[in-house]
Amino acid sequence: MESDSLRNLYQQVILDHAKSKHGFGVQPGSAASSHQVNPTCGDEVTLHVHLADDGGITHLSWVGQGCSISTAAASILSDLMVDTSRAEATQRIDAFRELMQSRGEGEPDEELLEDAVVLSGVSRYVTRVKCAMLPWVALEAALASADAA
Amino acid sequence: MFDNASALALRDQFPILSRTVNGQPLVYLDSAATSQKPLAVLDAEREFVLHDTAAVHRGAHTMAGEATEIFENARVAVAEFVGARSDEIVWTSNATEGINLVAYGMSNASLGRGGSAASRFRLGEGDEIVVTEMEHHSNLVPWQELAFRTGATLRVIGLHDDGSLRLEDGTIGPRTRVVAVTHVSNVLGIINPIAEIVALAHAVGALVVLDACQSAPHLPLDLPALGVDFAVFSGHKMLGPTGIGVLYGRRELLEALPPFLTGGSMITVVELDHSEYLPPPARFEAGTQRVSQAVALGEATRYLTRIGMHDLAAREHVLGQRLAAGLREIAGVTVLGPLERVGLAAFDVDGVHAHDVGQFLDDRGIEVRVGHHCAQPLHRRFGITATTRASAYLYTTDDEVDAAIAAVADVRDFFGVS
Numbered sequence: 001m002e003s004d005s006l007r008n009l010y011q012q013v014i015l016d017h018a019k020s021k022h023g024f025g026v027q028p029g030s031a032a033s034s035h036q037v038n039p040t041c042g043d044e045v046t047l048h049v050h051l052a053d054d055g056g057i058t059h060l061s062w063v064g065q066g067c068s069i070s071t072a073a074a075s076i077l078s079d080l081m082v083d084t085s086r087a088e089a090t091q092r093i094d095a096f097r098e099l100m101q102s103r104g105e106g107e108p109d110e111e112l113l114e115d116a117v118v119l120s121g122v123s124r125y126v127t128r129v130k131c132a133m134l135p136w137v138a139l140e141a142a143l144a145s146a147d148a149a
Numbered sequence: 150m151f152d153n154a155s156a157l158a159l160r161d162q163f164p165i166l167s168r169t170v171n172g173q174p175l176v177y178l179d180s181a182a183t184s185q186k187p188l189a190v191l192d193a194e195r196e197f198v199l200h201d202t203a204a205v206h207r208g209a210h211t212m213a214g215e216a217t218e219i220f221e222n223a224r225v226a227v228a229e230f231v232g233a234r235s236d237e238i239v240w241t242s243n244a245t246e247g248i249n250l251v252a253y254g255m256s257n258a259s260l261g262r263g264g265s266a267a268s269r270f271r272l273g274e275g276d277e278i279v280v281t282e283m284e285h286h287s288n289l290v291p292w293q294e295l296a297f298r299t300g301a302t303l304r305v306i307g308l309h310d311d312g313s314l315r316l317e318d319g320t321i322g323p324r325t326r327v328v329a330v331t332h333v334s335n336v337l338g339i340i341n342p343i344a345e346i347v348a349l350a351h352a353v354g355a356l357v358v359l360d361a362c363q364s365a366p367h368l369p370l371d372l373p374a375l376g377v378d379f380a381v382f383s384g385h386k387m388l389g390p391t392g393i394g395v396l397y398g399r400r401e402l403l404e405a406l407p408p409f410l411t412g413g414s415m416i417t418v419v420e421l422d423h424s425e426y427l428p429p430p431a432r433f434e435a436g437t438q439r440v441s442q443a444v445a446l447g448e449a450t451r452y453l454t455r456i457g458m459h460d461l462a463a464r465e466h467v468l469g470q471r472l473a474a475g476l477r478e479i480a481g482v483t484v485l486g487p488l489e490r491v492g493l494a495a496f497d498v499d500g501v502h503a504h505d506v507g508q509f510l511d512d513r514g515i516e517v518r519v520g521h522h523c524a525q526p527l528h529r530r531f532g533i534t535a536t537t538r539a540s541a542y543l544y545t546t547d548d549e550v551d552a553a554i555a556a557v558a559d560v561r562d563f564f565g566v567s
Contacts, residue, residue, distance in 0.1 A: 001513070002512055005512070010505075041520040041535045043502075065534060067502035
């Protein structure tokens with residue numbers, strides 16, 4: 001009864017990530033963090049970025065609660081950012097944002113975005129793009145505040 | 150009597166109801182957020198714009214006079230709809246502006262504006278503003294700000310687990326100067342005991358400001374009989390257009406309240422260093438008004454009156470019971486508030502976020518609201534961030550309510566939760 005579009009939005013990978021929540025939990029020693037809220041639903045994420053001496057990302061940790069899309073996005077993002085250079089992180093953030101703004105027309109770069117490509121179905125649903133972007137925006141803000149410190 | 154057949158019979162007056170969403174026939178269950186509009190209301194607005202457009206309350210030509218009369222007749226219609234006098238009805242852009250008008254009027258009185266006549270509106274340290282934990286943000290944030298500006302203390306009437314107000318806590322006391330309360334909760338669907346609250350407030354000399362956004366569209370309303378001092382509601386939730394709302398104020402209070410927005414159309418004499426103001430309602434209607442929207446809202450109240458508000462309330466009561474009872478039977482679903490309610494239900498599906506519930510329903514063409522419904526403190530009180538809300542109106546059919554219940558019953562399976 002459910003449409004293909006809905007099944008594409010809620011792929012099993014997304015539902016699995018929403019349950020397993022990679023990177024979830026407070027970890028000490030982060031360089032910076034960012035708290036982001038989706039004002040329409042009250043969903044929130046506090047994302048911590050952990051940096052190596054050369055400024056590269058070693059890993060992320062996060063807490064928060066939200067819908068399966070925002071939760072899965074945070075989980076996938078955590079996998080994607082393990083041992084990632086800053087240049088690569090920025091490239092991935094930009095590519096993901098572009099994908100989310102594509103209204104279902106985007107051609108995701110699987111090599112660059114890895115598991116995050118499963119979120120491309122979200123771009124069809126303009127009201128849900130903010131959900132998927134929430135942890136990515138938090139990462140961007142956390143990196144900016146790490147640089148400012 | 151107004152029943153399911155009545156609802157079916159009037160649906161063709163709402164052309165939007167025949168559209169599809171995601172390839173499915175539309176099931177519109179978000180009327181508590183905004184209602185759909187019947188042709189009669191749109192026709193009235195279009196008729197006015199096409200044939201009667203002219204500046205109201207200024208200009209001396211024939212059309213200015215005609216437009217002013219139509220505009221003022223709309224005020225009479227709205228006044229009759231809530232049992233008030235037409236000079237007790239102030240046009241606002243929405244309910245939020247109406248509440249801000251009262252709050253800023255009190256703020257201005259606290260600064261000495263309005264002279265001794267406005268002294269009853271003055272607030273300062275030691276005075277208390279009372280709100281409730283179930284308020285919509287629009288009936289909470291303006292009072293928080295008023296408290297910050299005046300030094301008054303904000304106090305909150307809490308909720309029982311069933312959503313009813315903890316009036317026995319004695320929150321309304323000798324220092325209370327104003328009580329801001331909603332008539333019907335936009336989340337719980339509960340109808341608050343306003344007469345009792347008015348009695349408690351008036352016993353200590355406090356004013357009562359009523360948020361009637363969820364009652365004016367759905368219940369017969371007699372504001373003077375209810376005894377409230379001020380009340381606000383929004384046009385777009387009651388078959389009218391967006392951009393138009395109403396503030397009701399008891400005549401003697403409107404006469405004493407200093408203005409909020411100032412400028413053209415609300416003055417009698419303007420000198421370079423000071424001005425004299427018109428009596429209400431004009432004193433509170435600075436600048437060009439939303440004329441065609443007011444005309445349309447007047448027509449919306451006539452439309453609702455023709456349906457009959459007692460009959461409509463009885464019908465929506467039935468729909469609310471059907472909705473809440475049906476949802477409660479589904480494993481893992483918790484409906485907020487008591488079974489006794491207006492025609493809406495907000496609920497939590499265990500293990501599935503409201504956004505995901507809403508997305509699943511949307512796929513079947515069922516349009517519901519998800520989120521905190523502008524009532525974050527209420528949701529916090531019940532330990533949840535977001536709920537899904539289905540809300541009915543006159544055009545809602547039994548089948549639509551049942552379709553929503555059936556869809557909710559499939560949600561947990563789809564998301565692999567059990």
